[in-house]
Amino acid sequence: MSEPVVPETPQVPEPEAPSGPYVYDYAASPQRQIVLPKTVPLPSYRTYLAEQKAAAEADEARWVKMQADFETAKAKAEAEGKEAPKPPVRPVPRKDDHDMKTPWPQEANDPDLLRLQEILGDKVEEIFEQAGELTCQVEKASVLEALQLCRQDASLNYEMLADETATHYPAATGFAFSVVYHLTSISRRKRLRLRILVPEGFLPESACAVYPGANWMEREIYDMLGIRFANHPDMTRILCPEDWEGHPLRKDYPTVGLGQRDIAFREDRGGMLERIALQKAGQLGINLKQPKAE
Amino acid sequence: MGINQLSTLEHILITTKVEKVMNWSRATSVWPVTFGLACCAIEMMAAGASRFDFDRFGAGIFRATPRQADLMIIAGTVTYKMAPVIKTLYDQMPEPKWVIAMGSCATAGGPFDSYHTIQGVDKIIPVDVFIPGCPPRPESLIYGFLKLQDKIMTSSLADRYKDIFEEVG
Numbered sequence: 058m059s060e061p062v063v064p065e066t067p068q069v070p071e072p073e074a075p076s077g078p079y080v081y082d083y084a085a086s087p088q089r090q091i092v093l094p095k096t097v098p099l100p101s102y103r104t105y106l107a108e109q110k111a112a113a114e115a116d117e118a119r120w121v122k123m124q125a126d127f128e129t130a131k132a133k134a135e136a137e138g139k140e141a142p143k144p145p146v147r148p149v150p151r152k153d154d155h156d157m158k159t160p161w162p163q164e165a166n167d168p169d170l171l172r173l174q175e176i177l178g179d180k181v182e183e184i185f186e187q188a189g190e191l192t193c194q195v196e197k198a199s200v201l202e203a204l205q206l207c208r209q210d211a212s213l214n215y216e217m218l219a220d221e222t223a224t225h226y227p228a229a230t231g232f233a234f235s236v237v238y239h240l241t242s243i244s245r246r247k248r249l250r251l252r253i254l255v256p257e258g259f260l261p262e263s264a265c266a267v268y269p270g271a272n273w274m275e276r277e278i279y280d281m282l283g284i285r286f287a288n289h290p291d292m293t294r295i296l297c298p299e300d301w302e303g304h305p306l307r308k309d310y311p312t313v314g315l316g317q318r319d320i321a322f323r324e325d326r327g328g329m330l331e332r333i334a335l336q337k338a339g340q341l342g343i344n345l346k347q348p349k350a351e
Numbered sequence: 352m353g354i355n356q357l358s359t360l361e362h363i364l365i366t367t368k369v370e371k372v373m374n375w376s377r378a379t380s381v382w383p384v385t386f387g388l389a390c391c392a393i394e395m396m397a398a399g400a401s402r403f404d405f406d407r408f409g410a411g412i413f414r415a416t417p418r419q420a421d422l423m424i425i426a427g428t429v430t431y432k433m434a435p436v437i438k439t440l441y442d443q444m445p446e447p448k449w450v451i452a453m454g455s456c457a458t459a460g461g462p463f464d465s466y467h468t469i470q471g472v473d474k475i476i477p478v479d480v481f482i483p484g485c486p487p488r489p490e491s492l493i494y495g496f497l498k499l500q501d502k503i504m505t506s507s508l509a510d511r512y513k514d515i516f517e518e519v520g
Contacts, residue, residue: 297467298432305466312465 093308097229100192102162102185120147160188167191169213169249176206182254190250197253200238201262207240207249208267215240215249218268223278225307233257234284238264255284263289281306370508377421377447378409378503381496384420384440385413388427391454391486395426398489410496417443422499424492425478428456429469441476449503451495452478455485 123145130142165171165184173193174181180202183194195203207215220239227233232254240249255261263286264271275286276295283304285292294301303310387395398405405411414420417440429437441450452472455461458481460470472478479502482495 296432310466 091309091311093227095228097226099224099226099229099235100162100187101183101194102164103183105162116148116150123147162187165191169247172210172212173203173206176210177203190248192250192252194252194254197255197259197261200236200251200253201264201267203251204238204240204264204267207251213242213249214244215242215247217241217243218264218270218274219248221264221271221274221278223282223284225282227308229254231256234282236261236278236284260285260287262287265289280304283307374504374506378500380409381422381449381499381503382412382414382420383410383422383424384417384444385415386417386423386426386440388425388429388433389454389456391426391457394486394489395424395453395492398492403489403493405493405496408493408496408500417441418445420444421447422449422451423476424451424453425457425472426453426486428461428463429472429475430467431469432467434469434475437472438475449479449499450476451480451482451492451499453482453484453492453495454487455483458483461485 127142127145134141162185165174165186167186170184170186170191170193174184177195177199180196180199181193182196183192185192193203207213217240218238219241221237222239223234223236225234234255234257236253236255238251240251242248253261261284263275265275266288272290273295275289276291276293278284279286279292280294280296280301281304293299297305387393397403399411399413410422417423421444423437423441423444425437441448450472452458456463456468457472460468462485464470469475480495480499482491484491487495
């Protein structure tokens with residue numbers, strides 16, 4: 058018997074396995090690069106007034122320059138014996154169509170804001186109204202006091218913490234985040250926004266003592282932005298996995314790519330199972346951590 | 352006895368292969384896991400309801416535990432946090448088991464080219480049928496399921512133990 062003819066199999070080189078975590082090729086799509094904001098879009102009455110003042114001063118300076126230019130041109134024309142140029146006309150400031158714009162901040166007239174300022178005094182940094190919404194910015198150290206006042210004061214009586222959230226402002230100086238408390242008074246049908254500005258690394262006081270519903274919201278803020286709260290009952294991540302690195306809602310966090318990082322499955326990710334086992338064992342009176350007898 | 356005349360035995364007996372009978376029974380009684388992740392799960396429920404009636408193909412019995420299921424329909428976005436759960440569910444399913452990746456999210460991440468989404472469920476578990484769409488209509492799911500039935504019907508025990516047979520010679 059002759060040996061069966063075995064066809065030669067062509068040698069195909071094995072594809073190279075990707076090494077390391079996935080890194081997005083930003084050169085391939087430059088529109089996806091992280092662009093940190095240059096401005097601080099934080100609504101504030103004081104900033105609004107400063108902006109208006111700066112704009113008025115710029116207009117005035119432009120008008121002065123136009124007049125000076127006219128004087129020199131006039132003198133030059135007289136020396137050359139030509140006809141004098143036309144005198145300048147002051148440009149009328151363009152009227153803003155306020156219906157089409159974001160509502161601008163206004164001075165506070167609401168009795169709630171005035172009462173907060175009256176009681177808290179210097180601890181209130183700023184009060185203003187914008188589109189009928191009340192905003193009160195307090196010192197970052199006295200936020201719990203302000204919350205207690207809003208909840209317990211008979212004339213304020215804000216029973217509900219509707220939302221608590223934060224924003225990252227990388228371009229700001231003196232602070233990095235604004236933490237905002239949206240309060241609702243069901244009995245008085247009013248809403249109030251408390252705001253604090255916190256720098257990186259500052260631990261604001263947790264609102265759980267006054268509003269227990271703040272528990273998960275503060276965990277979400279910690280998860281998404283990395284602001285830890287002092288005296289919080291359980292300051293752990295709530296949305297991301299426990300072993301996650303970084304805080305996704307920060308402006309410098311990459312928006313693409315990290316989802317494709319190497320997915321490794323461990324038996325006990327983040328030590329969660331061990332924690333639960335220890336908890337259960339503690340309830341049953343078993344010491345799991347006891348070393349074995351030699 | 353003439354050739355064209357059937358014998359008594361041939362009237363009552365059908366000859367076939369064991370493998371074919373097994374494949375036929377498996378393909379016509381595929382039980383999926385009750386498992387939905389996002390909006391694709393709504394379409395999956397619609398496919399299981401009376402209008403489209405997934406049960407016509409033997410796949411209408413959605414089991415509440417992976418230990419009684421043969422098929423896993425990944426219906427929705429697979430997040431990084433959900434990935435170990437899916438892997439655990441898949442590992443708990445008994446052999447033979449199949450996976451359908453339903454919709455563009457489960458197939459390739461969909462619009463979520465982001466930090467939290469796994470770009471295709473095939474990065475964590477083997478997938479038999481990919482169904483495109485965002486979300487796919489129940490007809491698409493049924494078509495994908497028919498493709499899976501074709502795959503089950505043409506599968507062979509020899510394929511499963513191919514490596515061992517080749518080693519033996």
